[in-house]
């Protein structure tokens with residue numbers, strides 16, 4: 443049986459008429475940038491995320507970048523980031539003129555290891571940016587404790603974790619502020635680029651609101667050297683439709699994950715680990731395997747789509763050539779071993795069964 447890694451056309455079919463209606467509503471309104479759809483989405487997503495403010499921006503990278511600017515982080519400053527993340531987490535820091543400082547993960551969860559934070563802190567450290575990788579929150583109580591002790595800002599990169607909970611609290615509400623991405627493949631994905639900042643801090647929300655719109659509160663009055671990074675009306679309208687089904691879709695991801703965990707127990711692949719108190723949303727279902735390329739080839743032969751998140755850690759990218767000598771063995775090891783199996787709310791039980799059978803055939 444052919445199992446796609448992710449088929450967004452198929453995923454959207456059950457909500458197609460509502461997405462069409464959203465498109466027509468915006469088209470008929472003739473209003474495309476900063477208007478009623480954005481305002482409504484910001485209020486609905488802030489409520490969903492259990493924070494006071496949501497500010498829609500152009501994409502997840504910009505959400506991180508504008509937040510760092512809002513906290514005044516710039517040249518000479520250091521920000522602690524995971525060694526194993528999508529490059530956007532690092533780029534946001536570099537784009538402010540600050541330096542990313544890599545912290546290795548806990549290899550069981552793949553998330554930033556709080557026990558490694560203090561040794562990375564210097565007099566220049568201003569912030570910690572944990573990523574809730576693959577949809578599972580980082581150990582935020584421990585991270586917040588270290589941050590409070592050293593007077594650091596905590597900015598969550600919640601791009602992969604819309605709806606996840608940590609000790610009952612929503613991802614996006616666990617630090618001083620959070621950034622998220624509505625890239626189409628995310629759990630809450632737009633039909634194009636999009637992102638948002640989440641925070642309970644009135645001043646930070648106000649600053650990001652100005653920074654995203656040419657530094658302006660009143661048209662043609664520019665108080666800050668801002669960016670043009672706005673979540674447009676069309677994407678906001680689509681996101682309002684998709685926010686209504688997010689919990690149902692996340693619940694189905696959870697069922698798929700449980701089927702994988704039960705079906706693959708005892709196989710020669712390392713399965714995801716969920717610590718007590720975590721309620722992940724399974725943006726990705728990532729296994730580890732020392733013979734990854736053979737496993738991936740076997741699954742491809744069986745028409746099962748897989749992807750590697752991520753094959754090259756940031757410090758090995760040519761854009762970060764200055765970091766090539768940094769000793770980050772866990773990021774290197776994970777990059778060599780991780781493999782993402784198909785994960786989407788529209789996977790049928792038969793498709794999940796086909797993935798389980800194919801992995802078992804190879805490794806059990």
Ligand SMILES: Cc1ncc(COP(=O)(O)O)c(C=O)c1O
Nearest residue numbers: 501502503528530601623624625
């Ligand atoms: C962990 C993480 N951070 C940041 C981003 C950046 O989001 P965007 O692609 O919307 O800029 C992404 C996704 O692409 C991501 O997965």
